[in-house]
Amino acid sequence: MSEPNSKPASSAAAGVPGGVDLRAVNGKKVLVCICGGIAAYKTATVVSRLAQAGAEVTVAMTEAATKFVAPLTFQALSGRAVYTSTWEHIESQDPQHIALASRADIAVVAPCTMDCLARLATGRADDVVTLIVSAIDRSKTPVLLAPSMNAVMWDQPATQRNIETLRGDGFEFIGPGDGWQACRTVGAGRMSEAEEIVGRVMGMCAGRG
Numbered sequence: 001m002s003e004p005n006s007k008p009a010s011s012a013a014a015g016v017p018g019g020v021d022l023r024a025v026n027g028k029k030v031l032v033c034i035c036g037g038i039a040a041y042k043t044a045t046v047v048s049r050l051a052q053a054g055a056e057v058t059v060a061m062t063e064a065a066t067k068f069v070a071p072l073t074f075q076a077l078s079g080r081a082v083y084t085s086t087w088e089h090i091e092s093q094d095p096q097h098i099a100l101a102s103r104a105d106i107a108v109v110a111p112c113t114m115d116c117l118a119r120l121a122t123g124r125a126d127d128v129v130t131l132i133v134s135a136i137d138r139s140k141t142p143v144l145l146a147p148s149m150n151a152v153m154w155d156q157p158a159t160q161r162n163i164e165t166l167r168g169d170g171f172e173f174i175g176p177g178d179g180w181q182a183c184r185t186v187g188a189g190r191m192s193e194a195e196e197i198v199g200r201v202m203g204m205c206a207g208r209g
Contacts, residue, residue: 002171008174011192017078019027020066020161023051024053024055024140024202024203024205024206025050025054025201025202025205026053026054026055027054027056028055028056028102028105028106028205029055029056029058029104029105029106029115030050030057030058030105030106030107030108030201031057031058031059031060031100031101031104031106031107031108031132031136032046032050032053032058032059032060032074032078032107032108032110032111033059033060033061033107033108033110033129033132033133034045034059034060034061034062034065034069034097034109034111034129035062035064035065035109035111035112035113035115035116036062036063036064036065036067036068036113036115037065037068037111037113037149037191038068038110038148039070039110039148039190040065040068040069041069041192041196042071042110042111042193042197043069043074043194044069044074044077044087044108045194045195045198046108046110046184046194046197046198046201047059047074047077047078049194049195049198050077050198051078051167052153053198053202054077054185056080057077057078057080058078058080058083058100058104059074059078059080059082059083060082060083060095060100060128060129060132061074061082061083061084061129062127062128062129062130063085063117065086066084069207070116071084073082078176080099080198083097083100083128083132084128085128086126086127086128086131088156091180097128097132097135099130099143100132101133101135101136102135102137103142104136104142105141105145105205106142106144106201106204106205107132107133107136107142107143107144107200108143108145108146108197108202109129109133109143109144109145109146110145110146110148110191110192111146111147111148112145112146112147112148112167112192113147113148113149114149114153114154114156114159114177114199116129116130116167117145117147117159117162117163118158118159118162118186120133120134120145120162120166120171121161121162121165121166121169122162129177137140138169138170138171139148139163141160141172141174142172142204142208143170143172144171144172144173144174144197144200144201145166145172145173145175146173146174146175146176146188146191146192146197147163147173147175148175148176148190149176149189150189151155151188151189154176154188154189155188172204174192174196174200175190175191175192175196176188176189176191176192176198177190177191177193184208
């Protein structure tokens with residue numbers, strides 16, 4: 001339980017790309033949203049690295065995401081309660097989780113599945129992740145999406161249309177890359193590595209001051 005409080009001395013210690021200023025996220029409120037994909041295991045490292053760098057990390061998980069990694073894992077790494085349902089209110093005064101969205105300095109959705117891309121692109125808000133993300137004012141708070149799916153799903157015209165829509169709506173993207181996938185194939189759609197995502201988050205925070 002002591003891991004989130006351990007402050008690394010350098011980028012190398014944090015496992016993020018060299019030249020990234022760890023101080024960029026110190027004290028920042030980072031919302032990490034996790035959807036149901038095998039790449040959710042990588043997000044544990046994202047949460048851990050950000051917490052070690054001094055960020056206040058809050059995690060939200062879809063029901064499907066909890067089937068891949070237990071919420072307790074992210075609670076331990078972040079040191080904060082994990083949002084897993086629109087019906088269980090961690091903050092009783094904030095039943096719609098609007099305050100959580102408005103407080104965030106930056107939000108990350110990793111993995112962002114094909115289904116989540118479709119939901120965000122069409123304005124759905126019927127799970128805890130899309131509900132919170134839909135309440136974020138992207139003119140003030142950046143939202144970074146880290147897609148993760150197999151190559152066929154990534155290449156679907158619907159997916160590419162949704163990505164184009166989301167870019168136009170102000171969402172930012174990292175990845176995906178090419179590589180080995182859980183479906184035992186190699187191709188596009190592999191979620192960016194944790195260190196890449198952390199480096200991007202830190203860079204975005206540094207750019208905003």
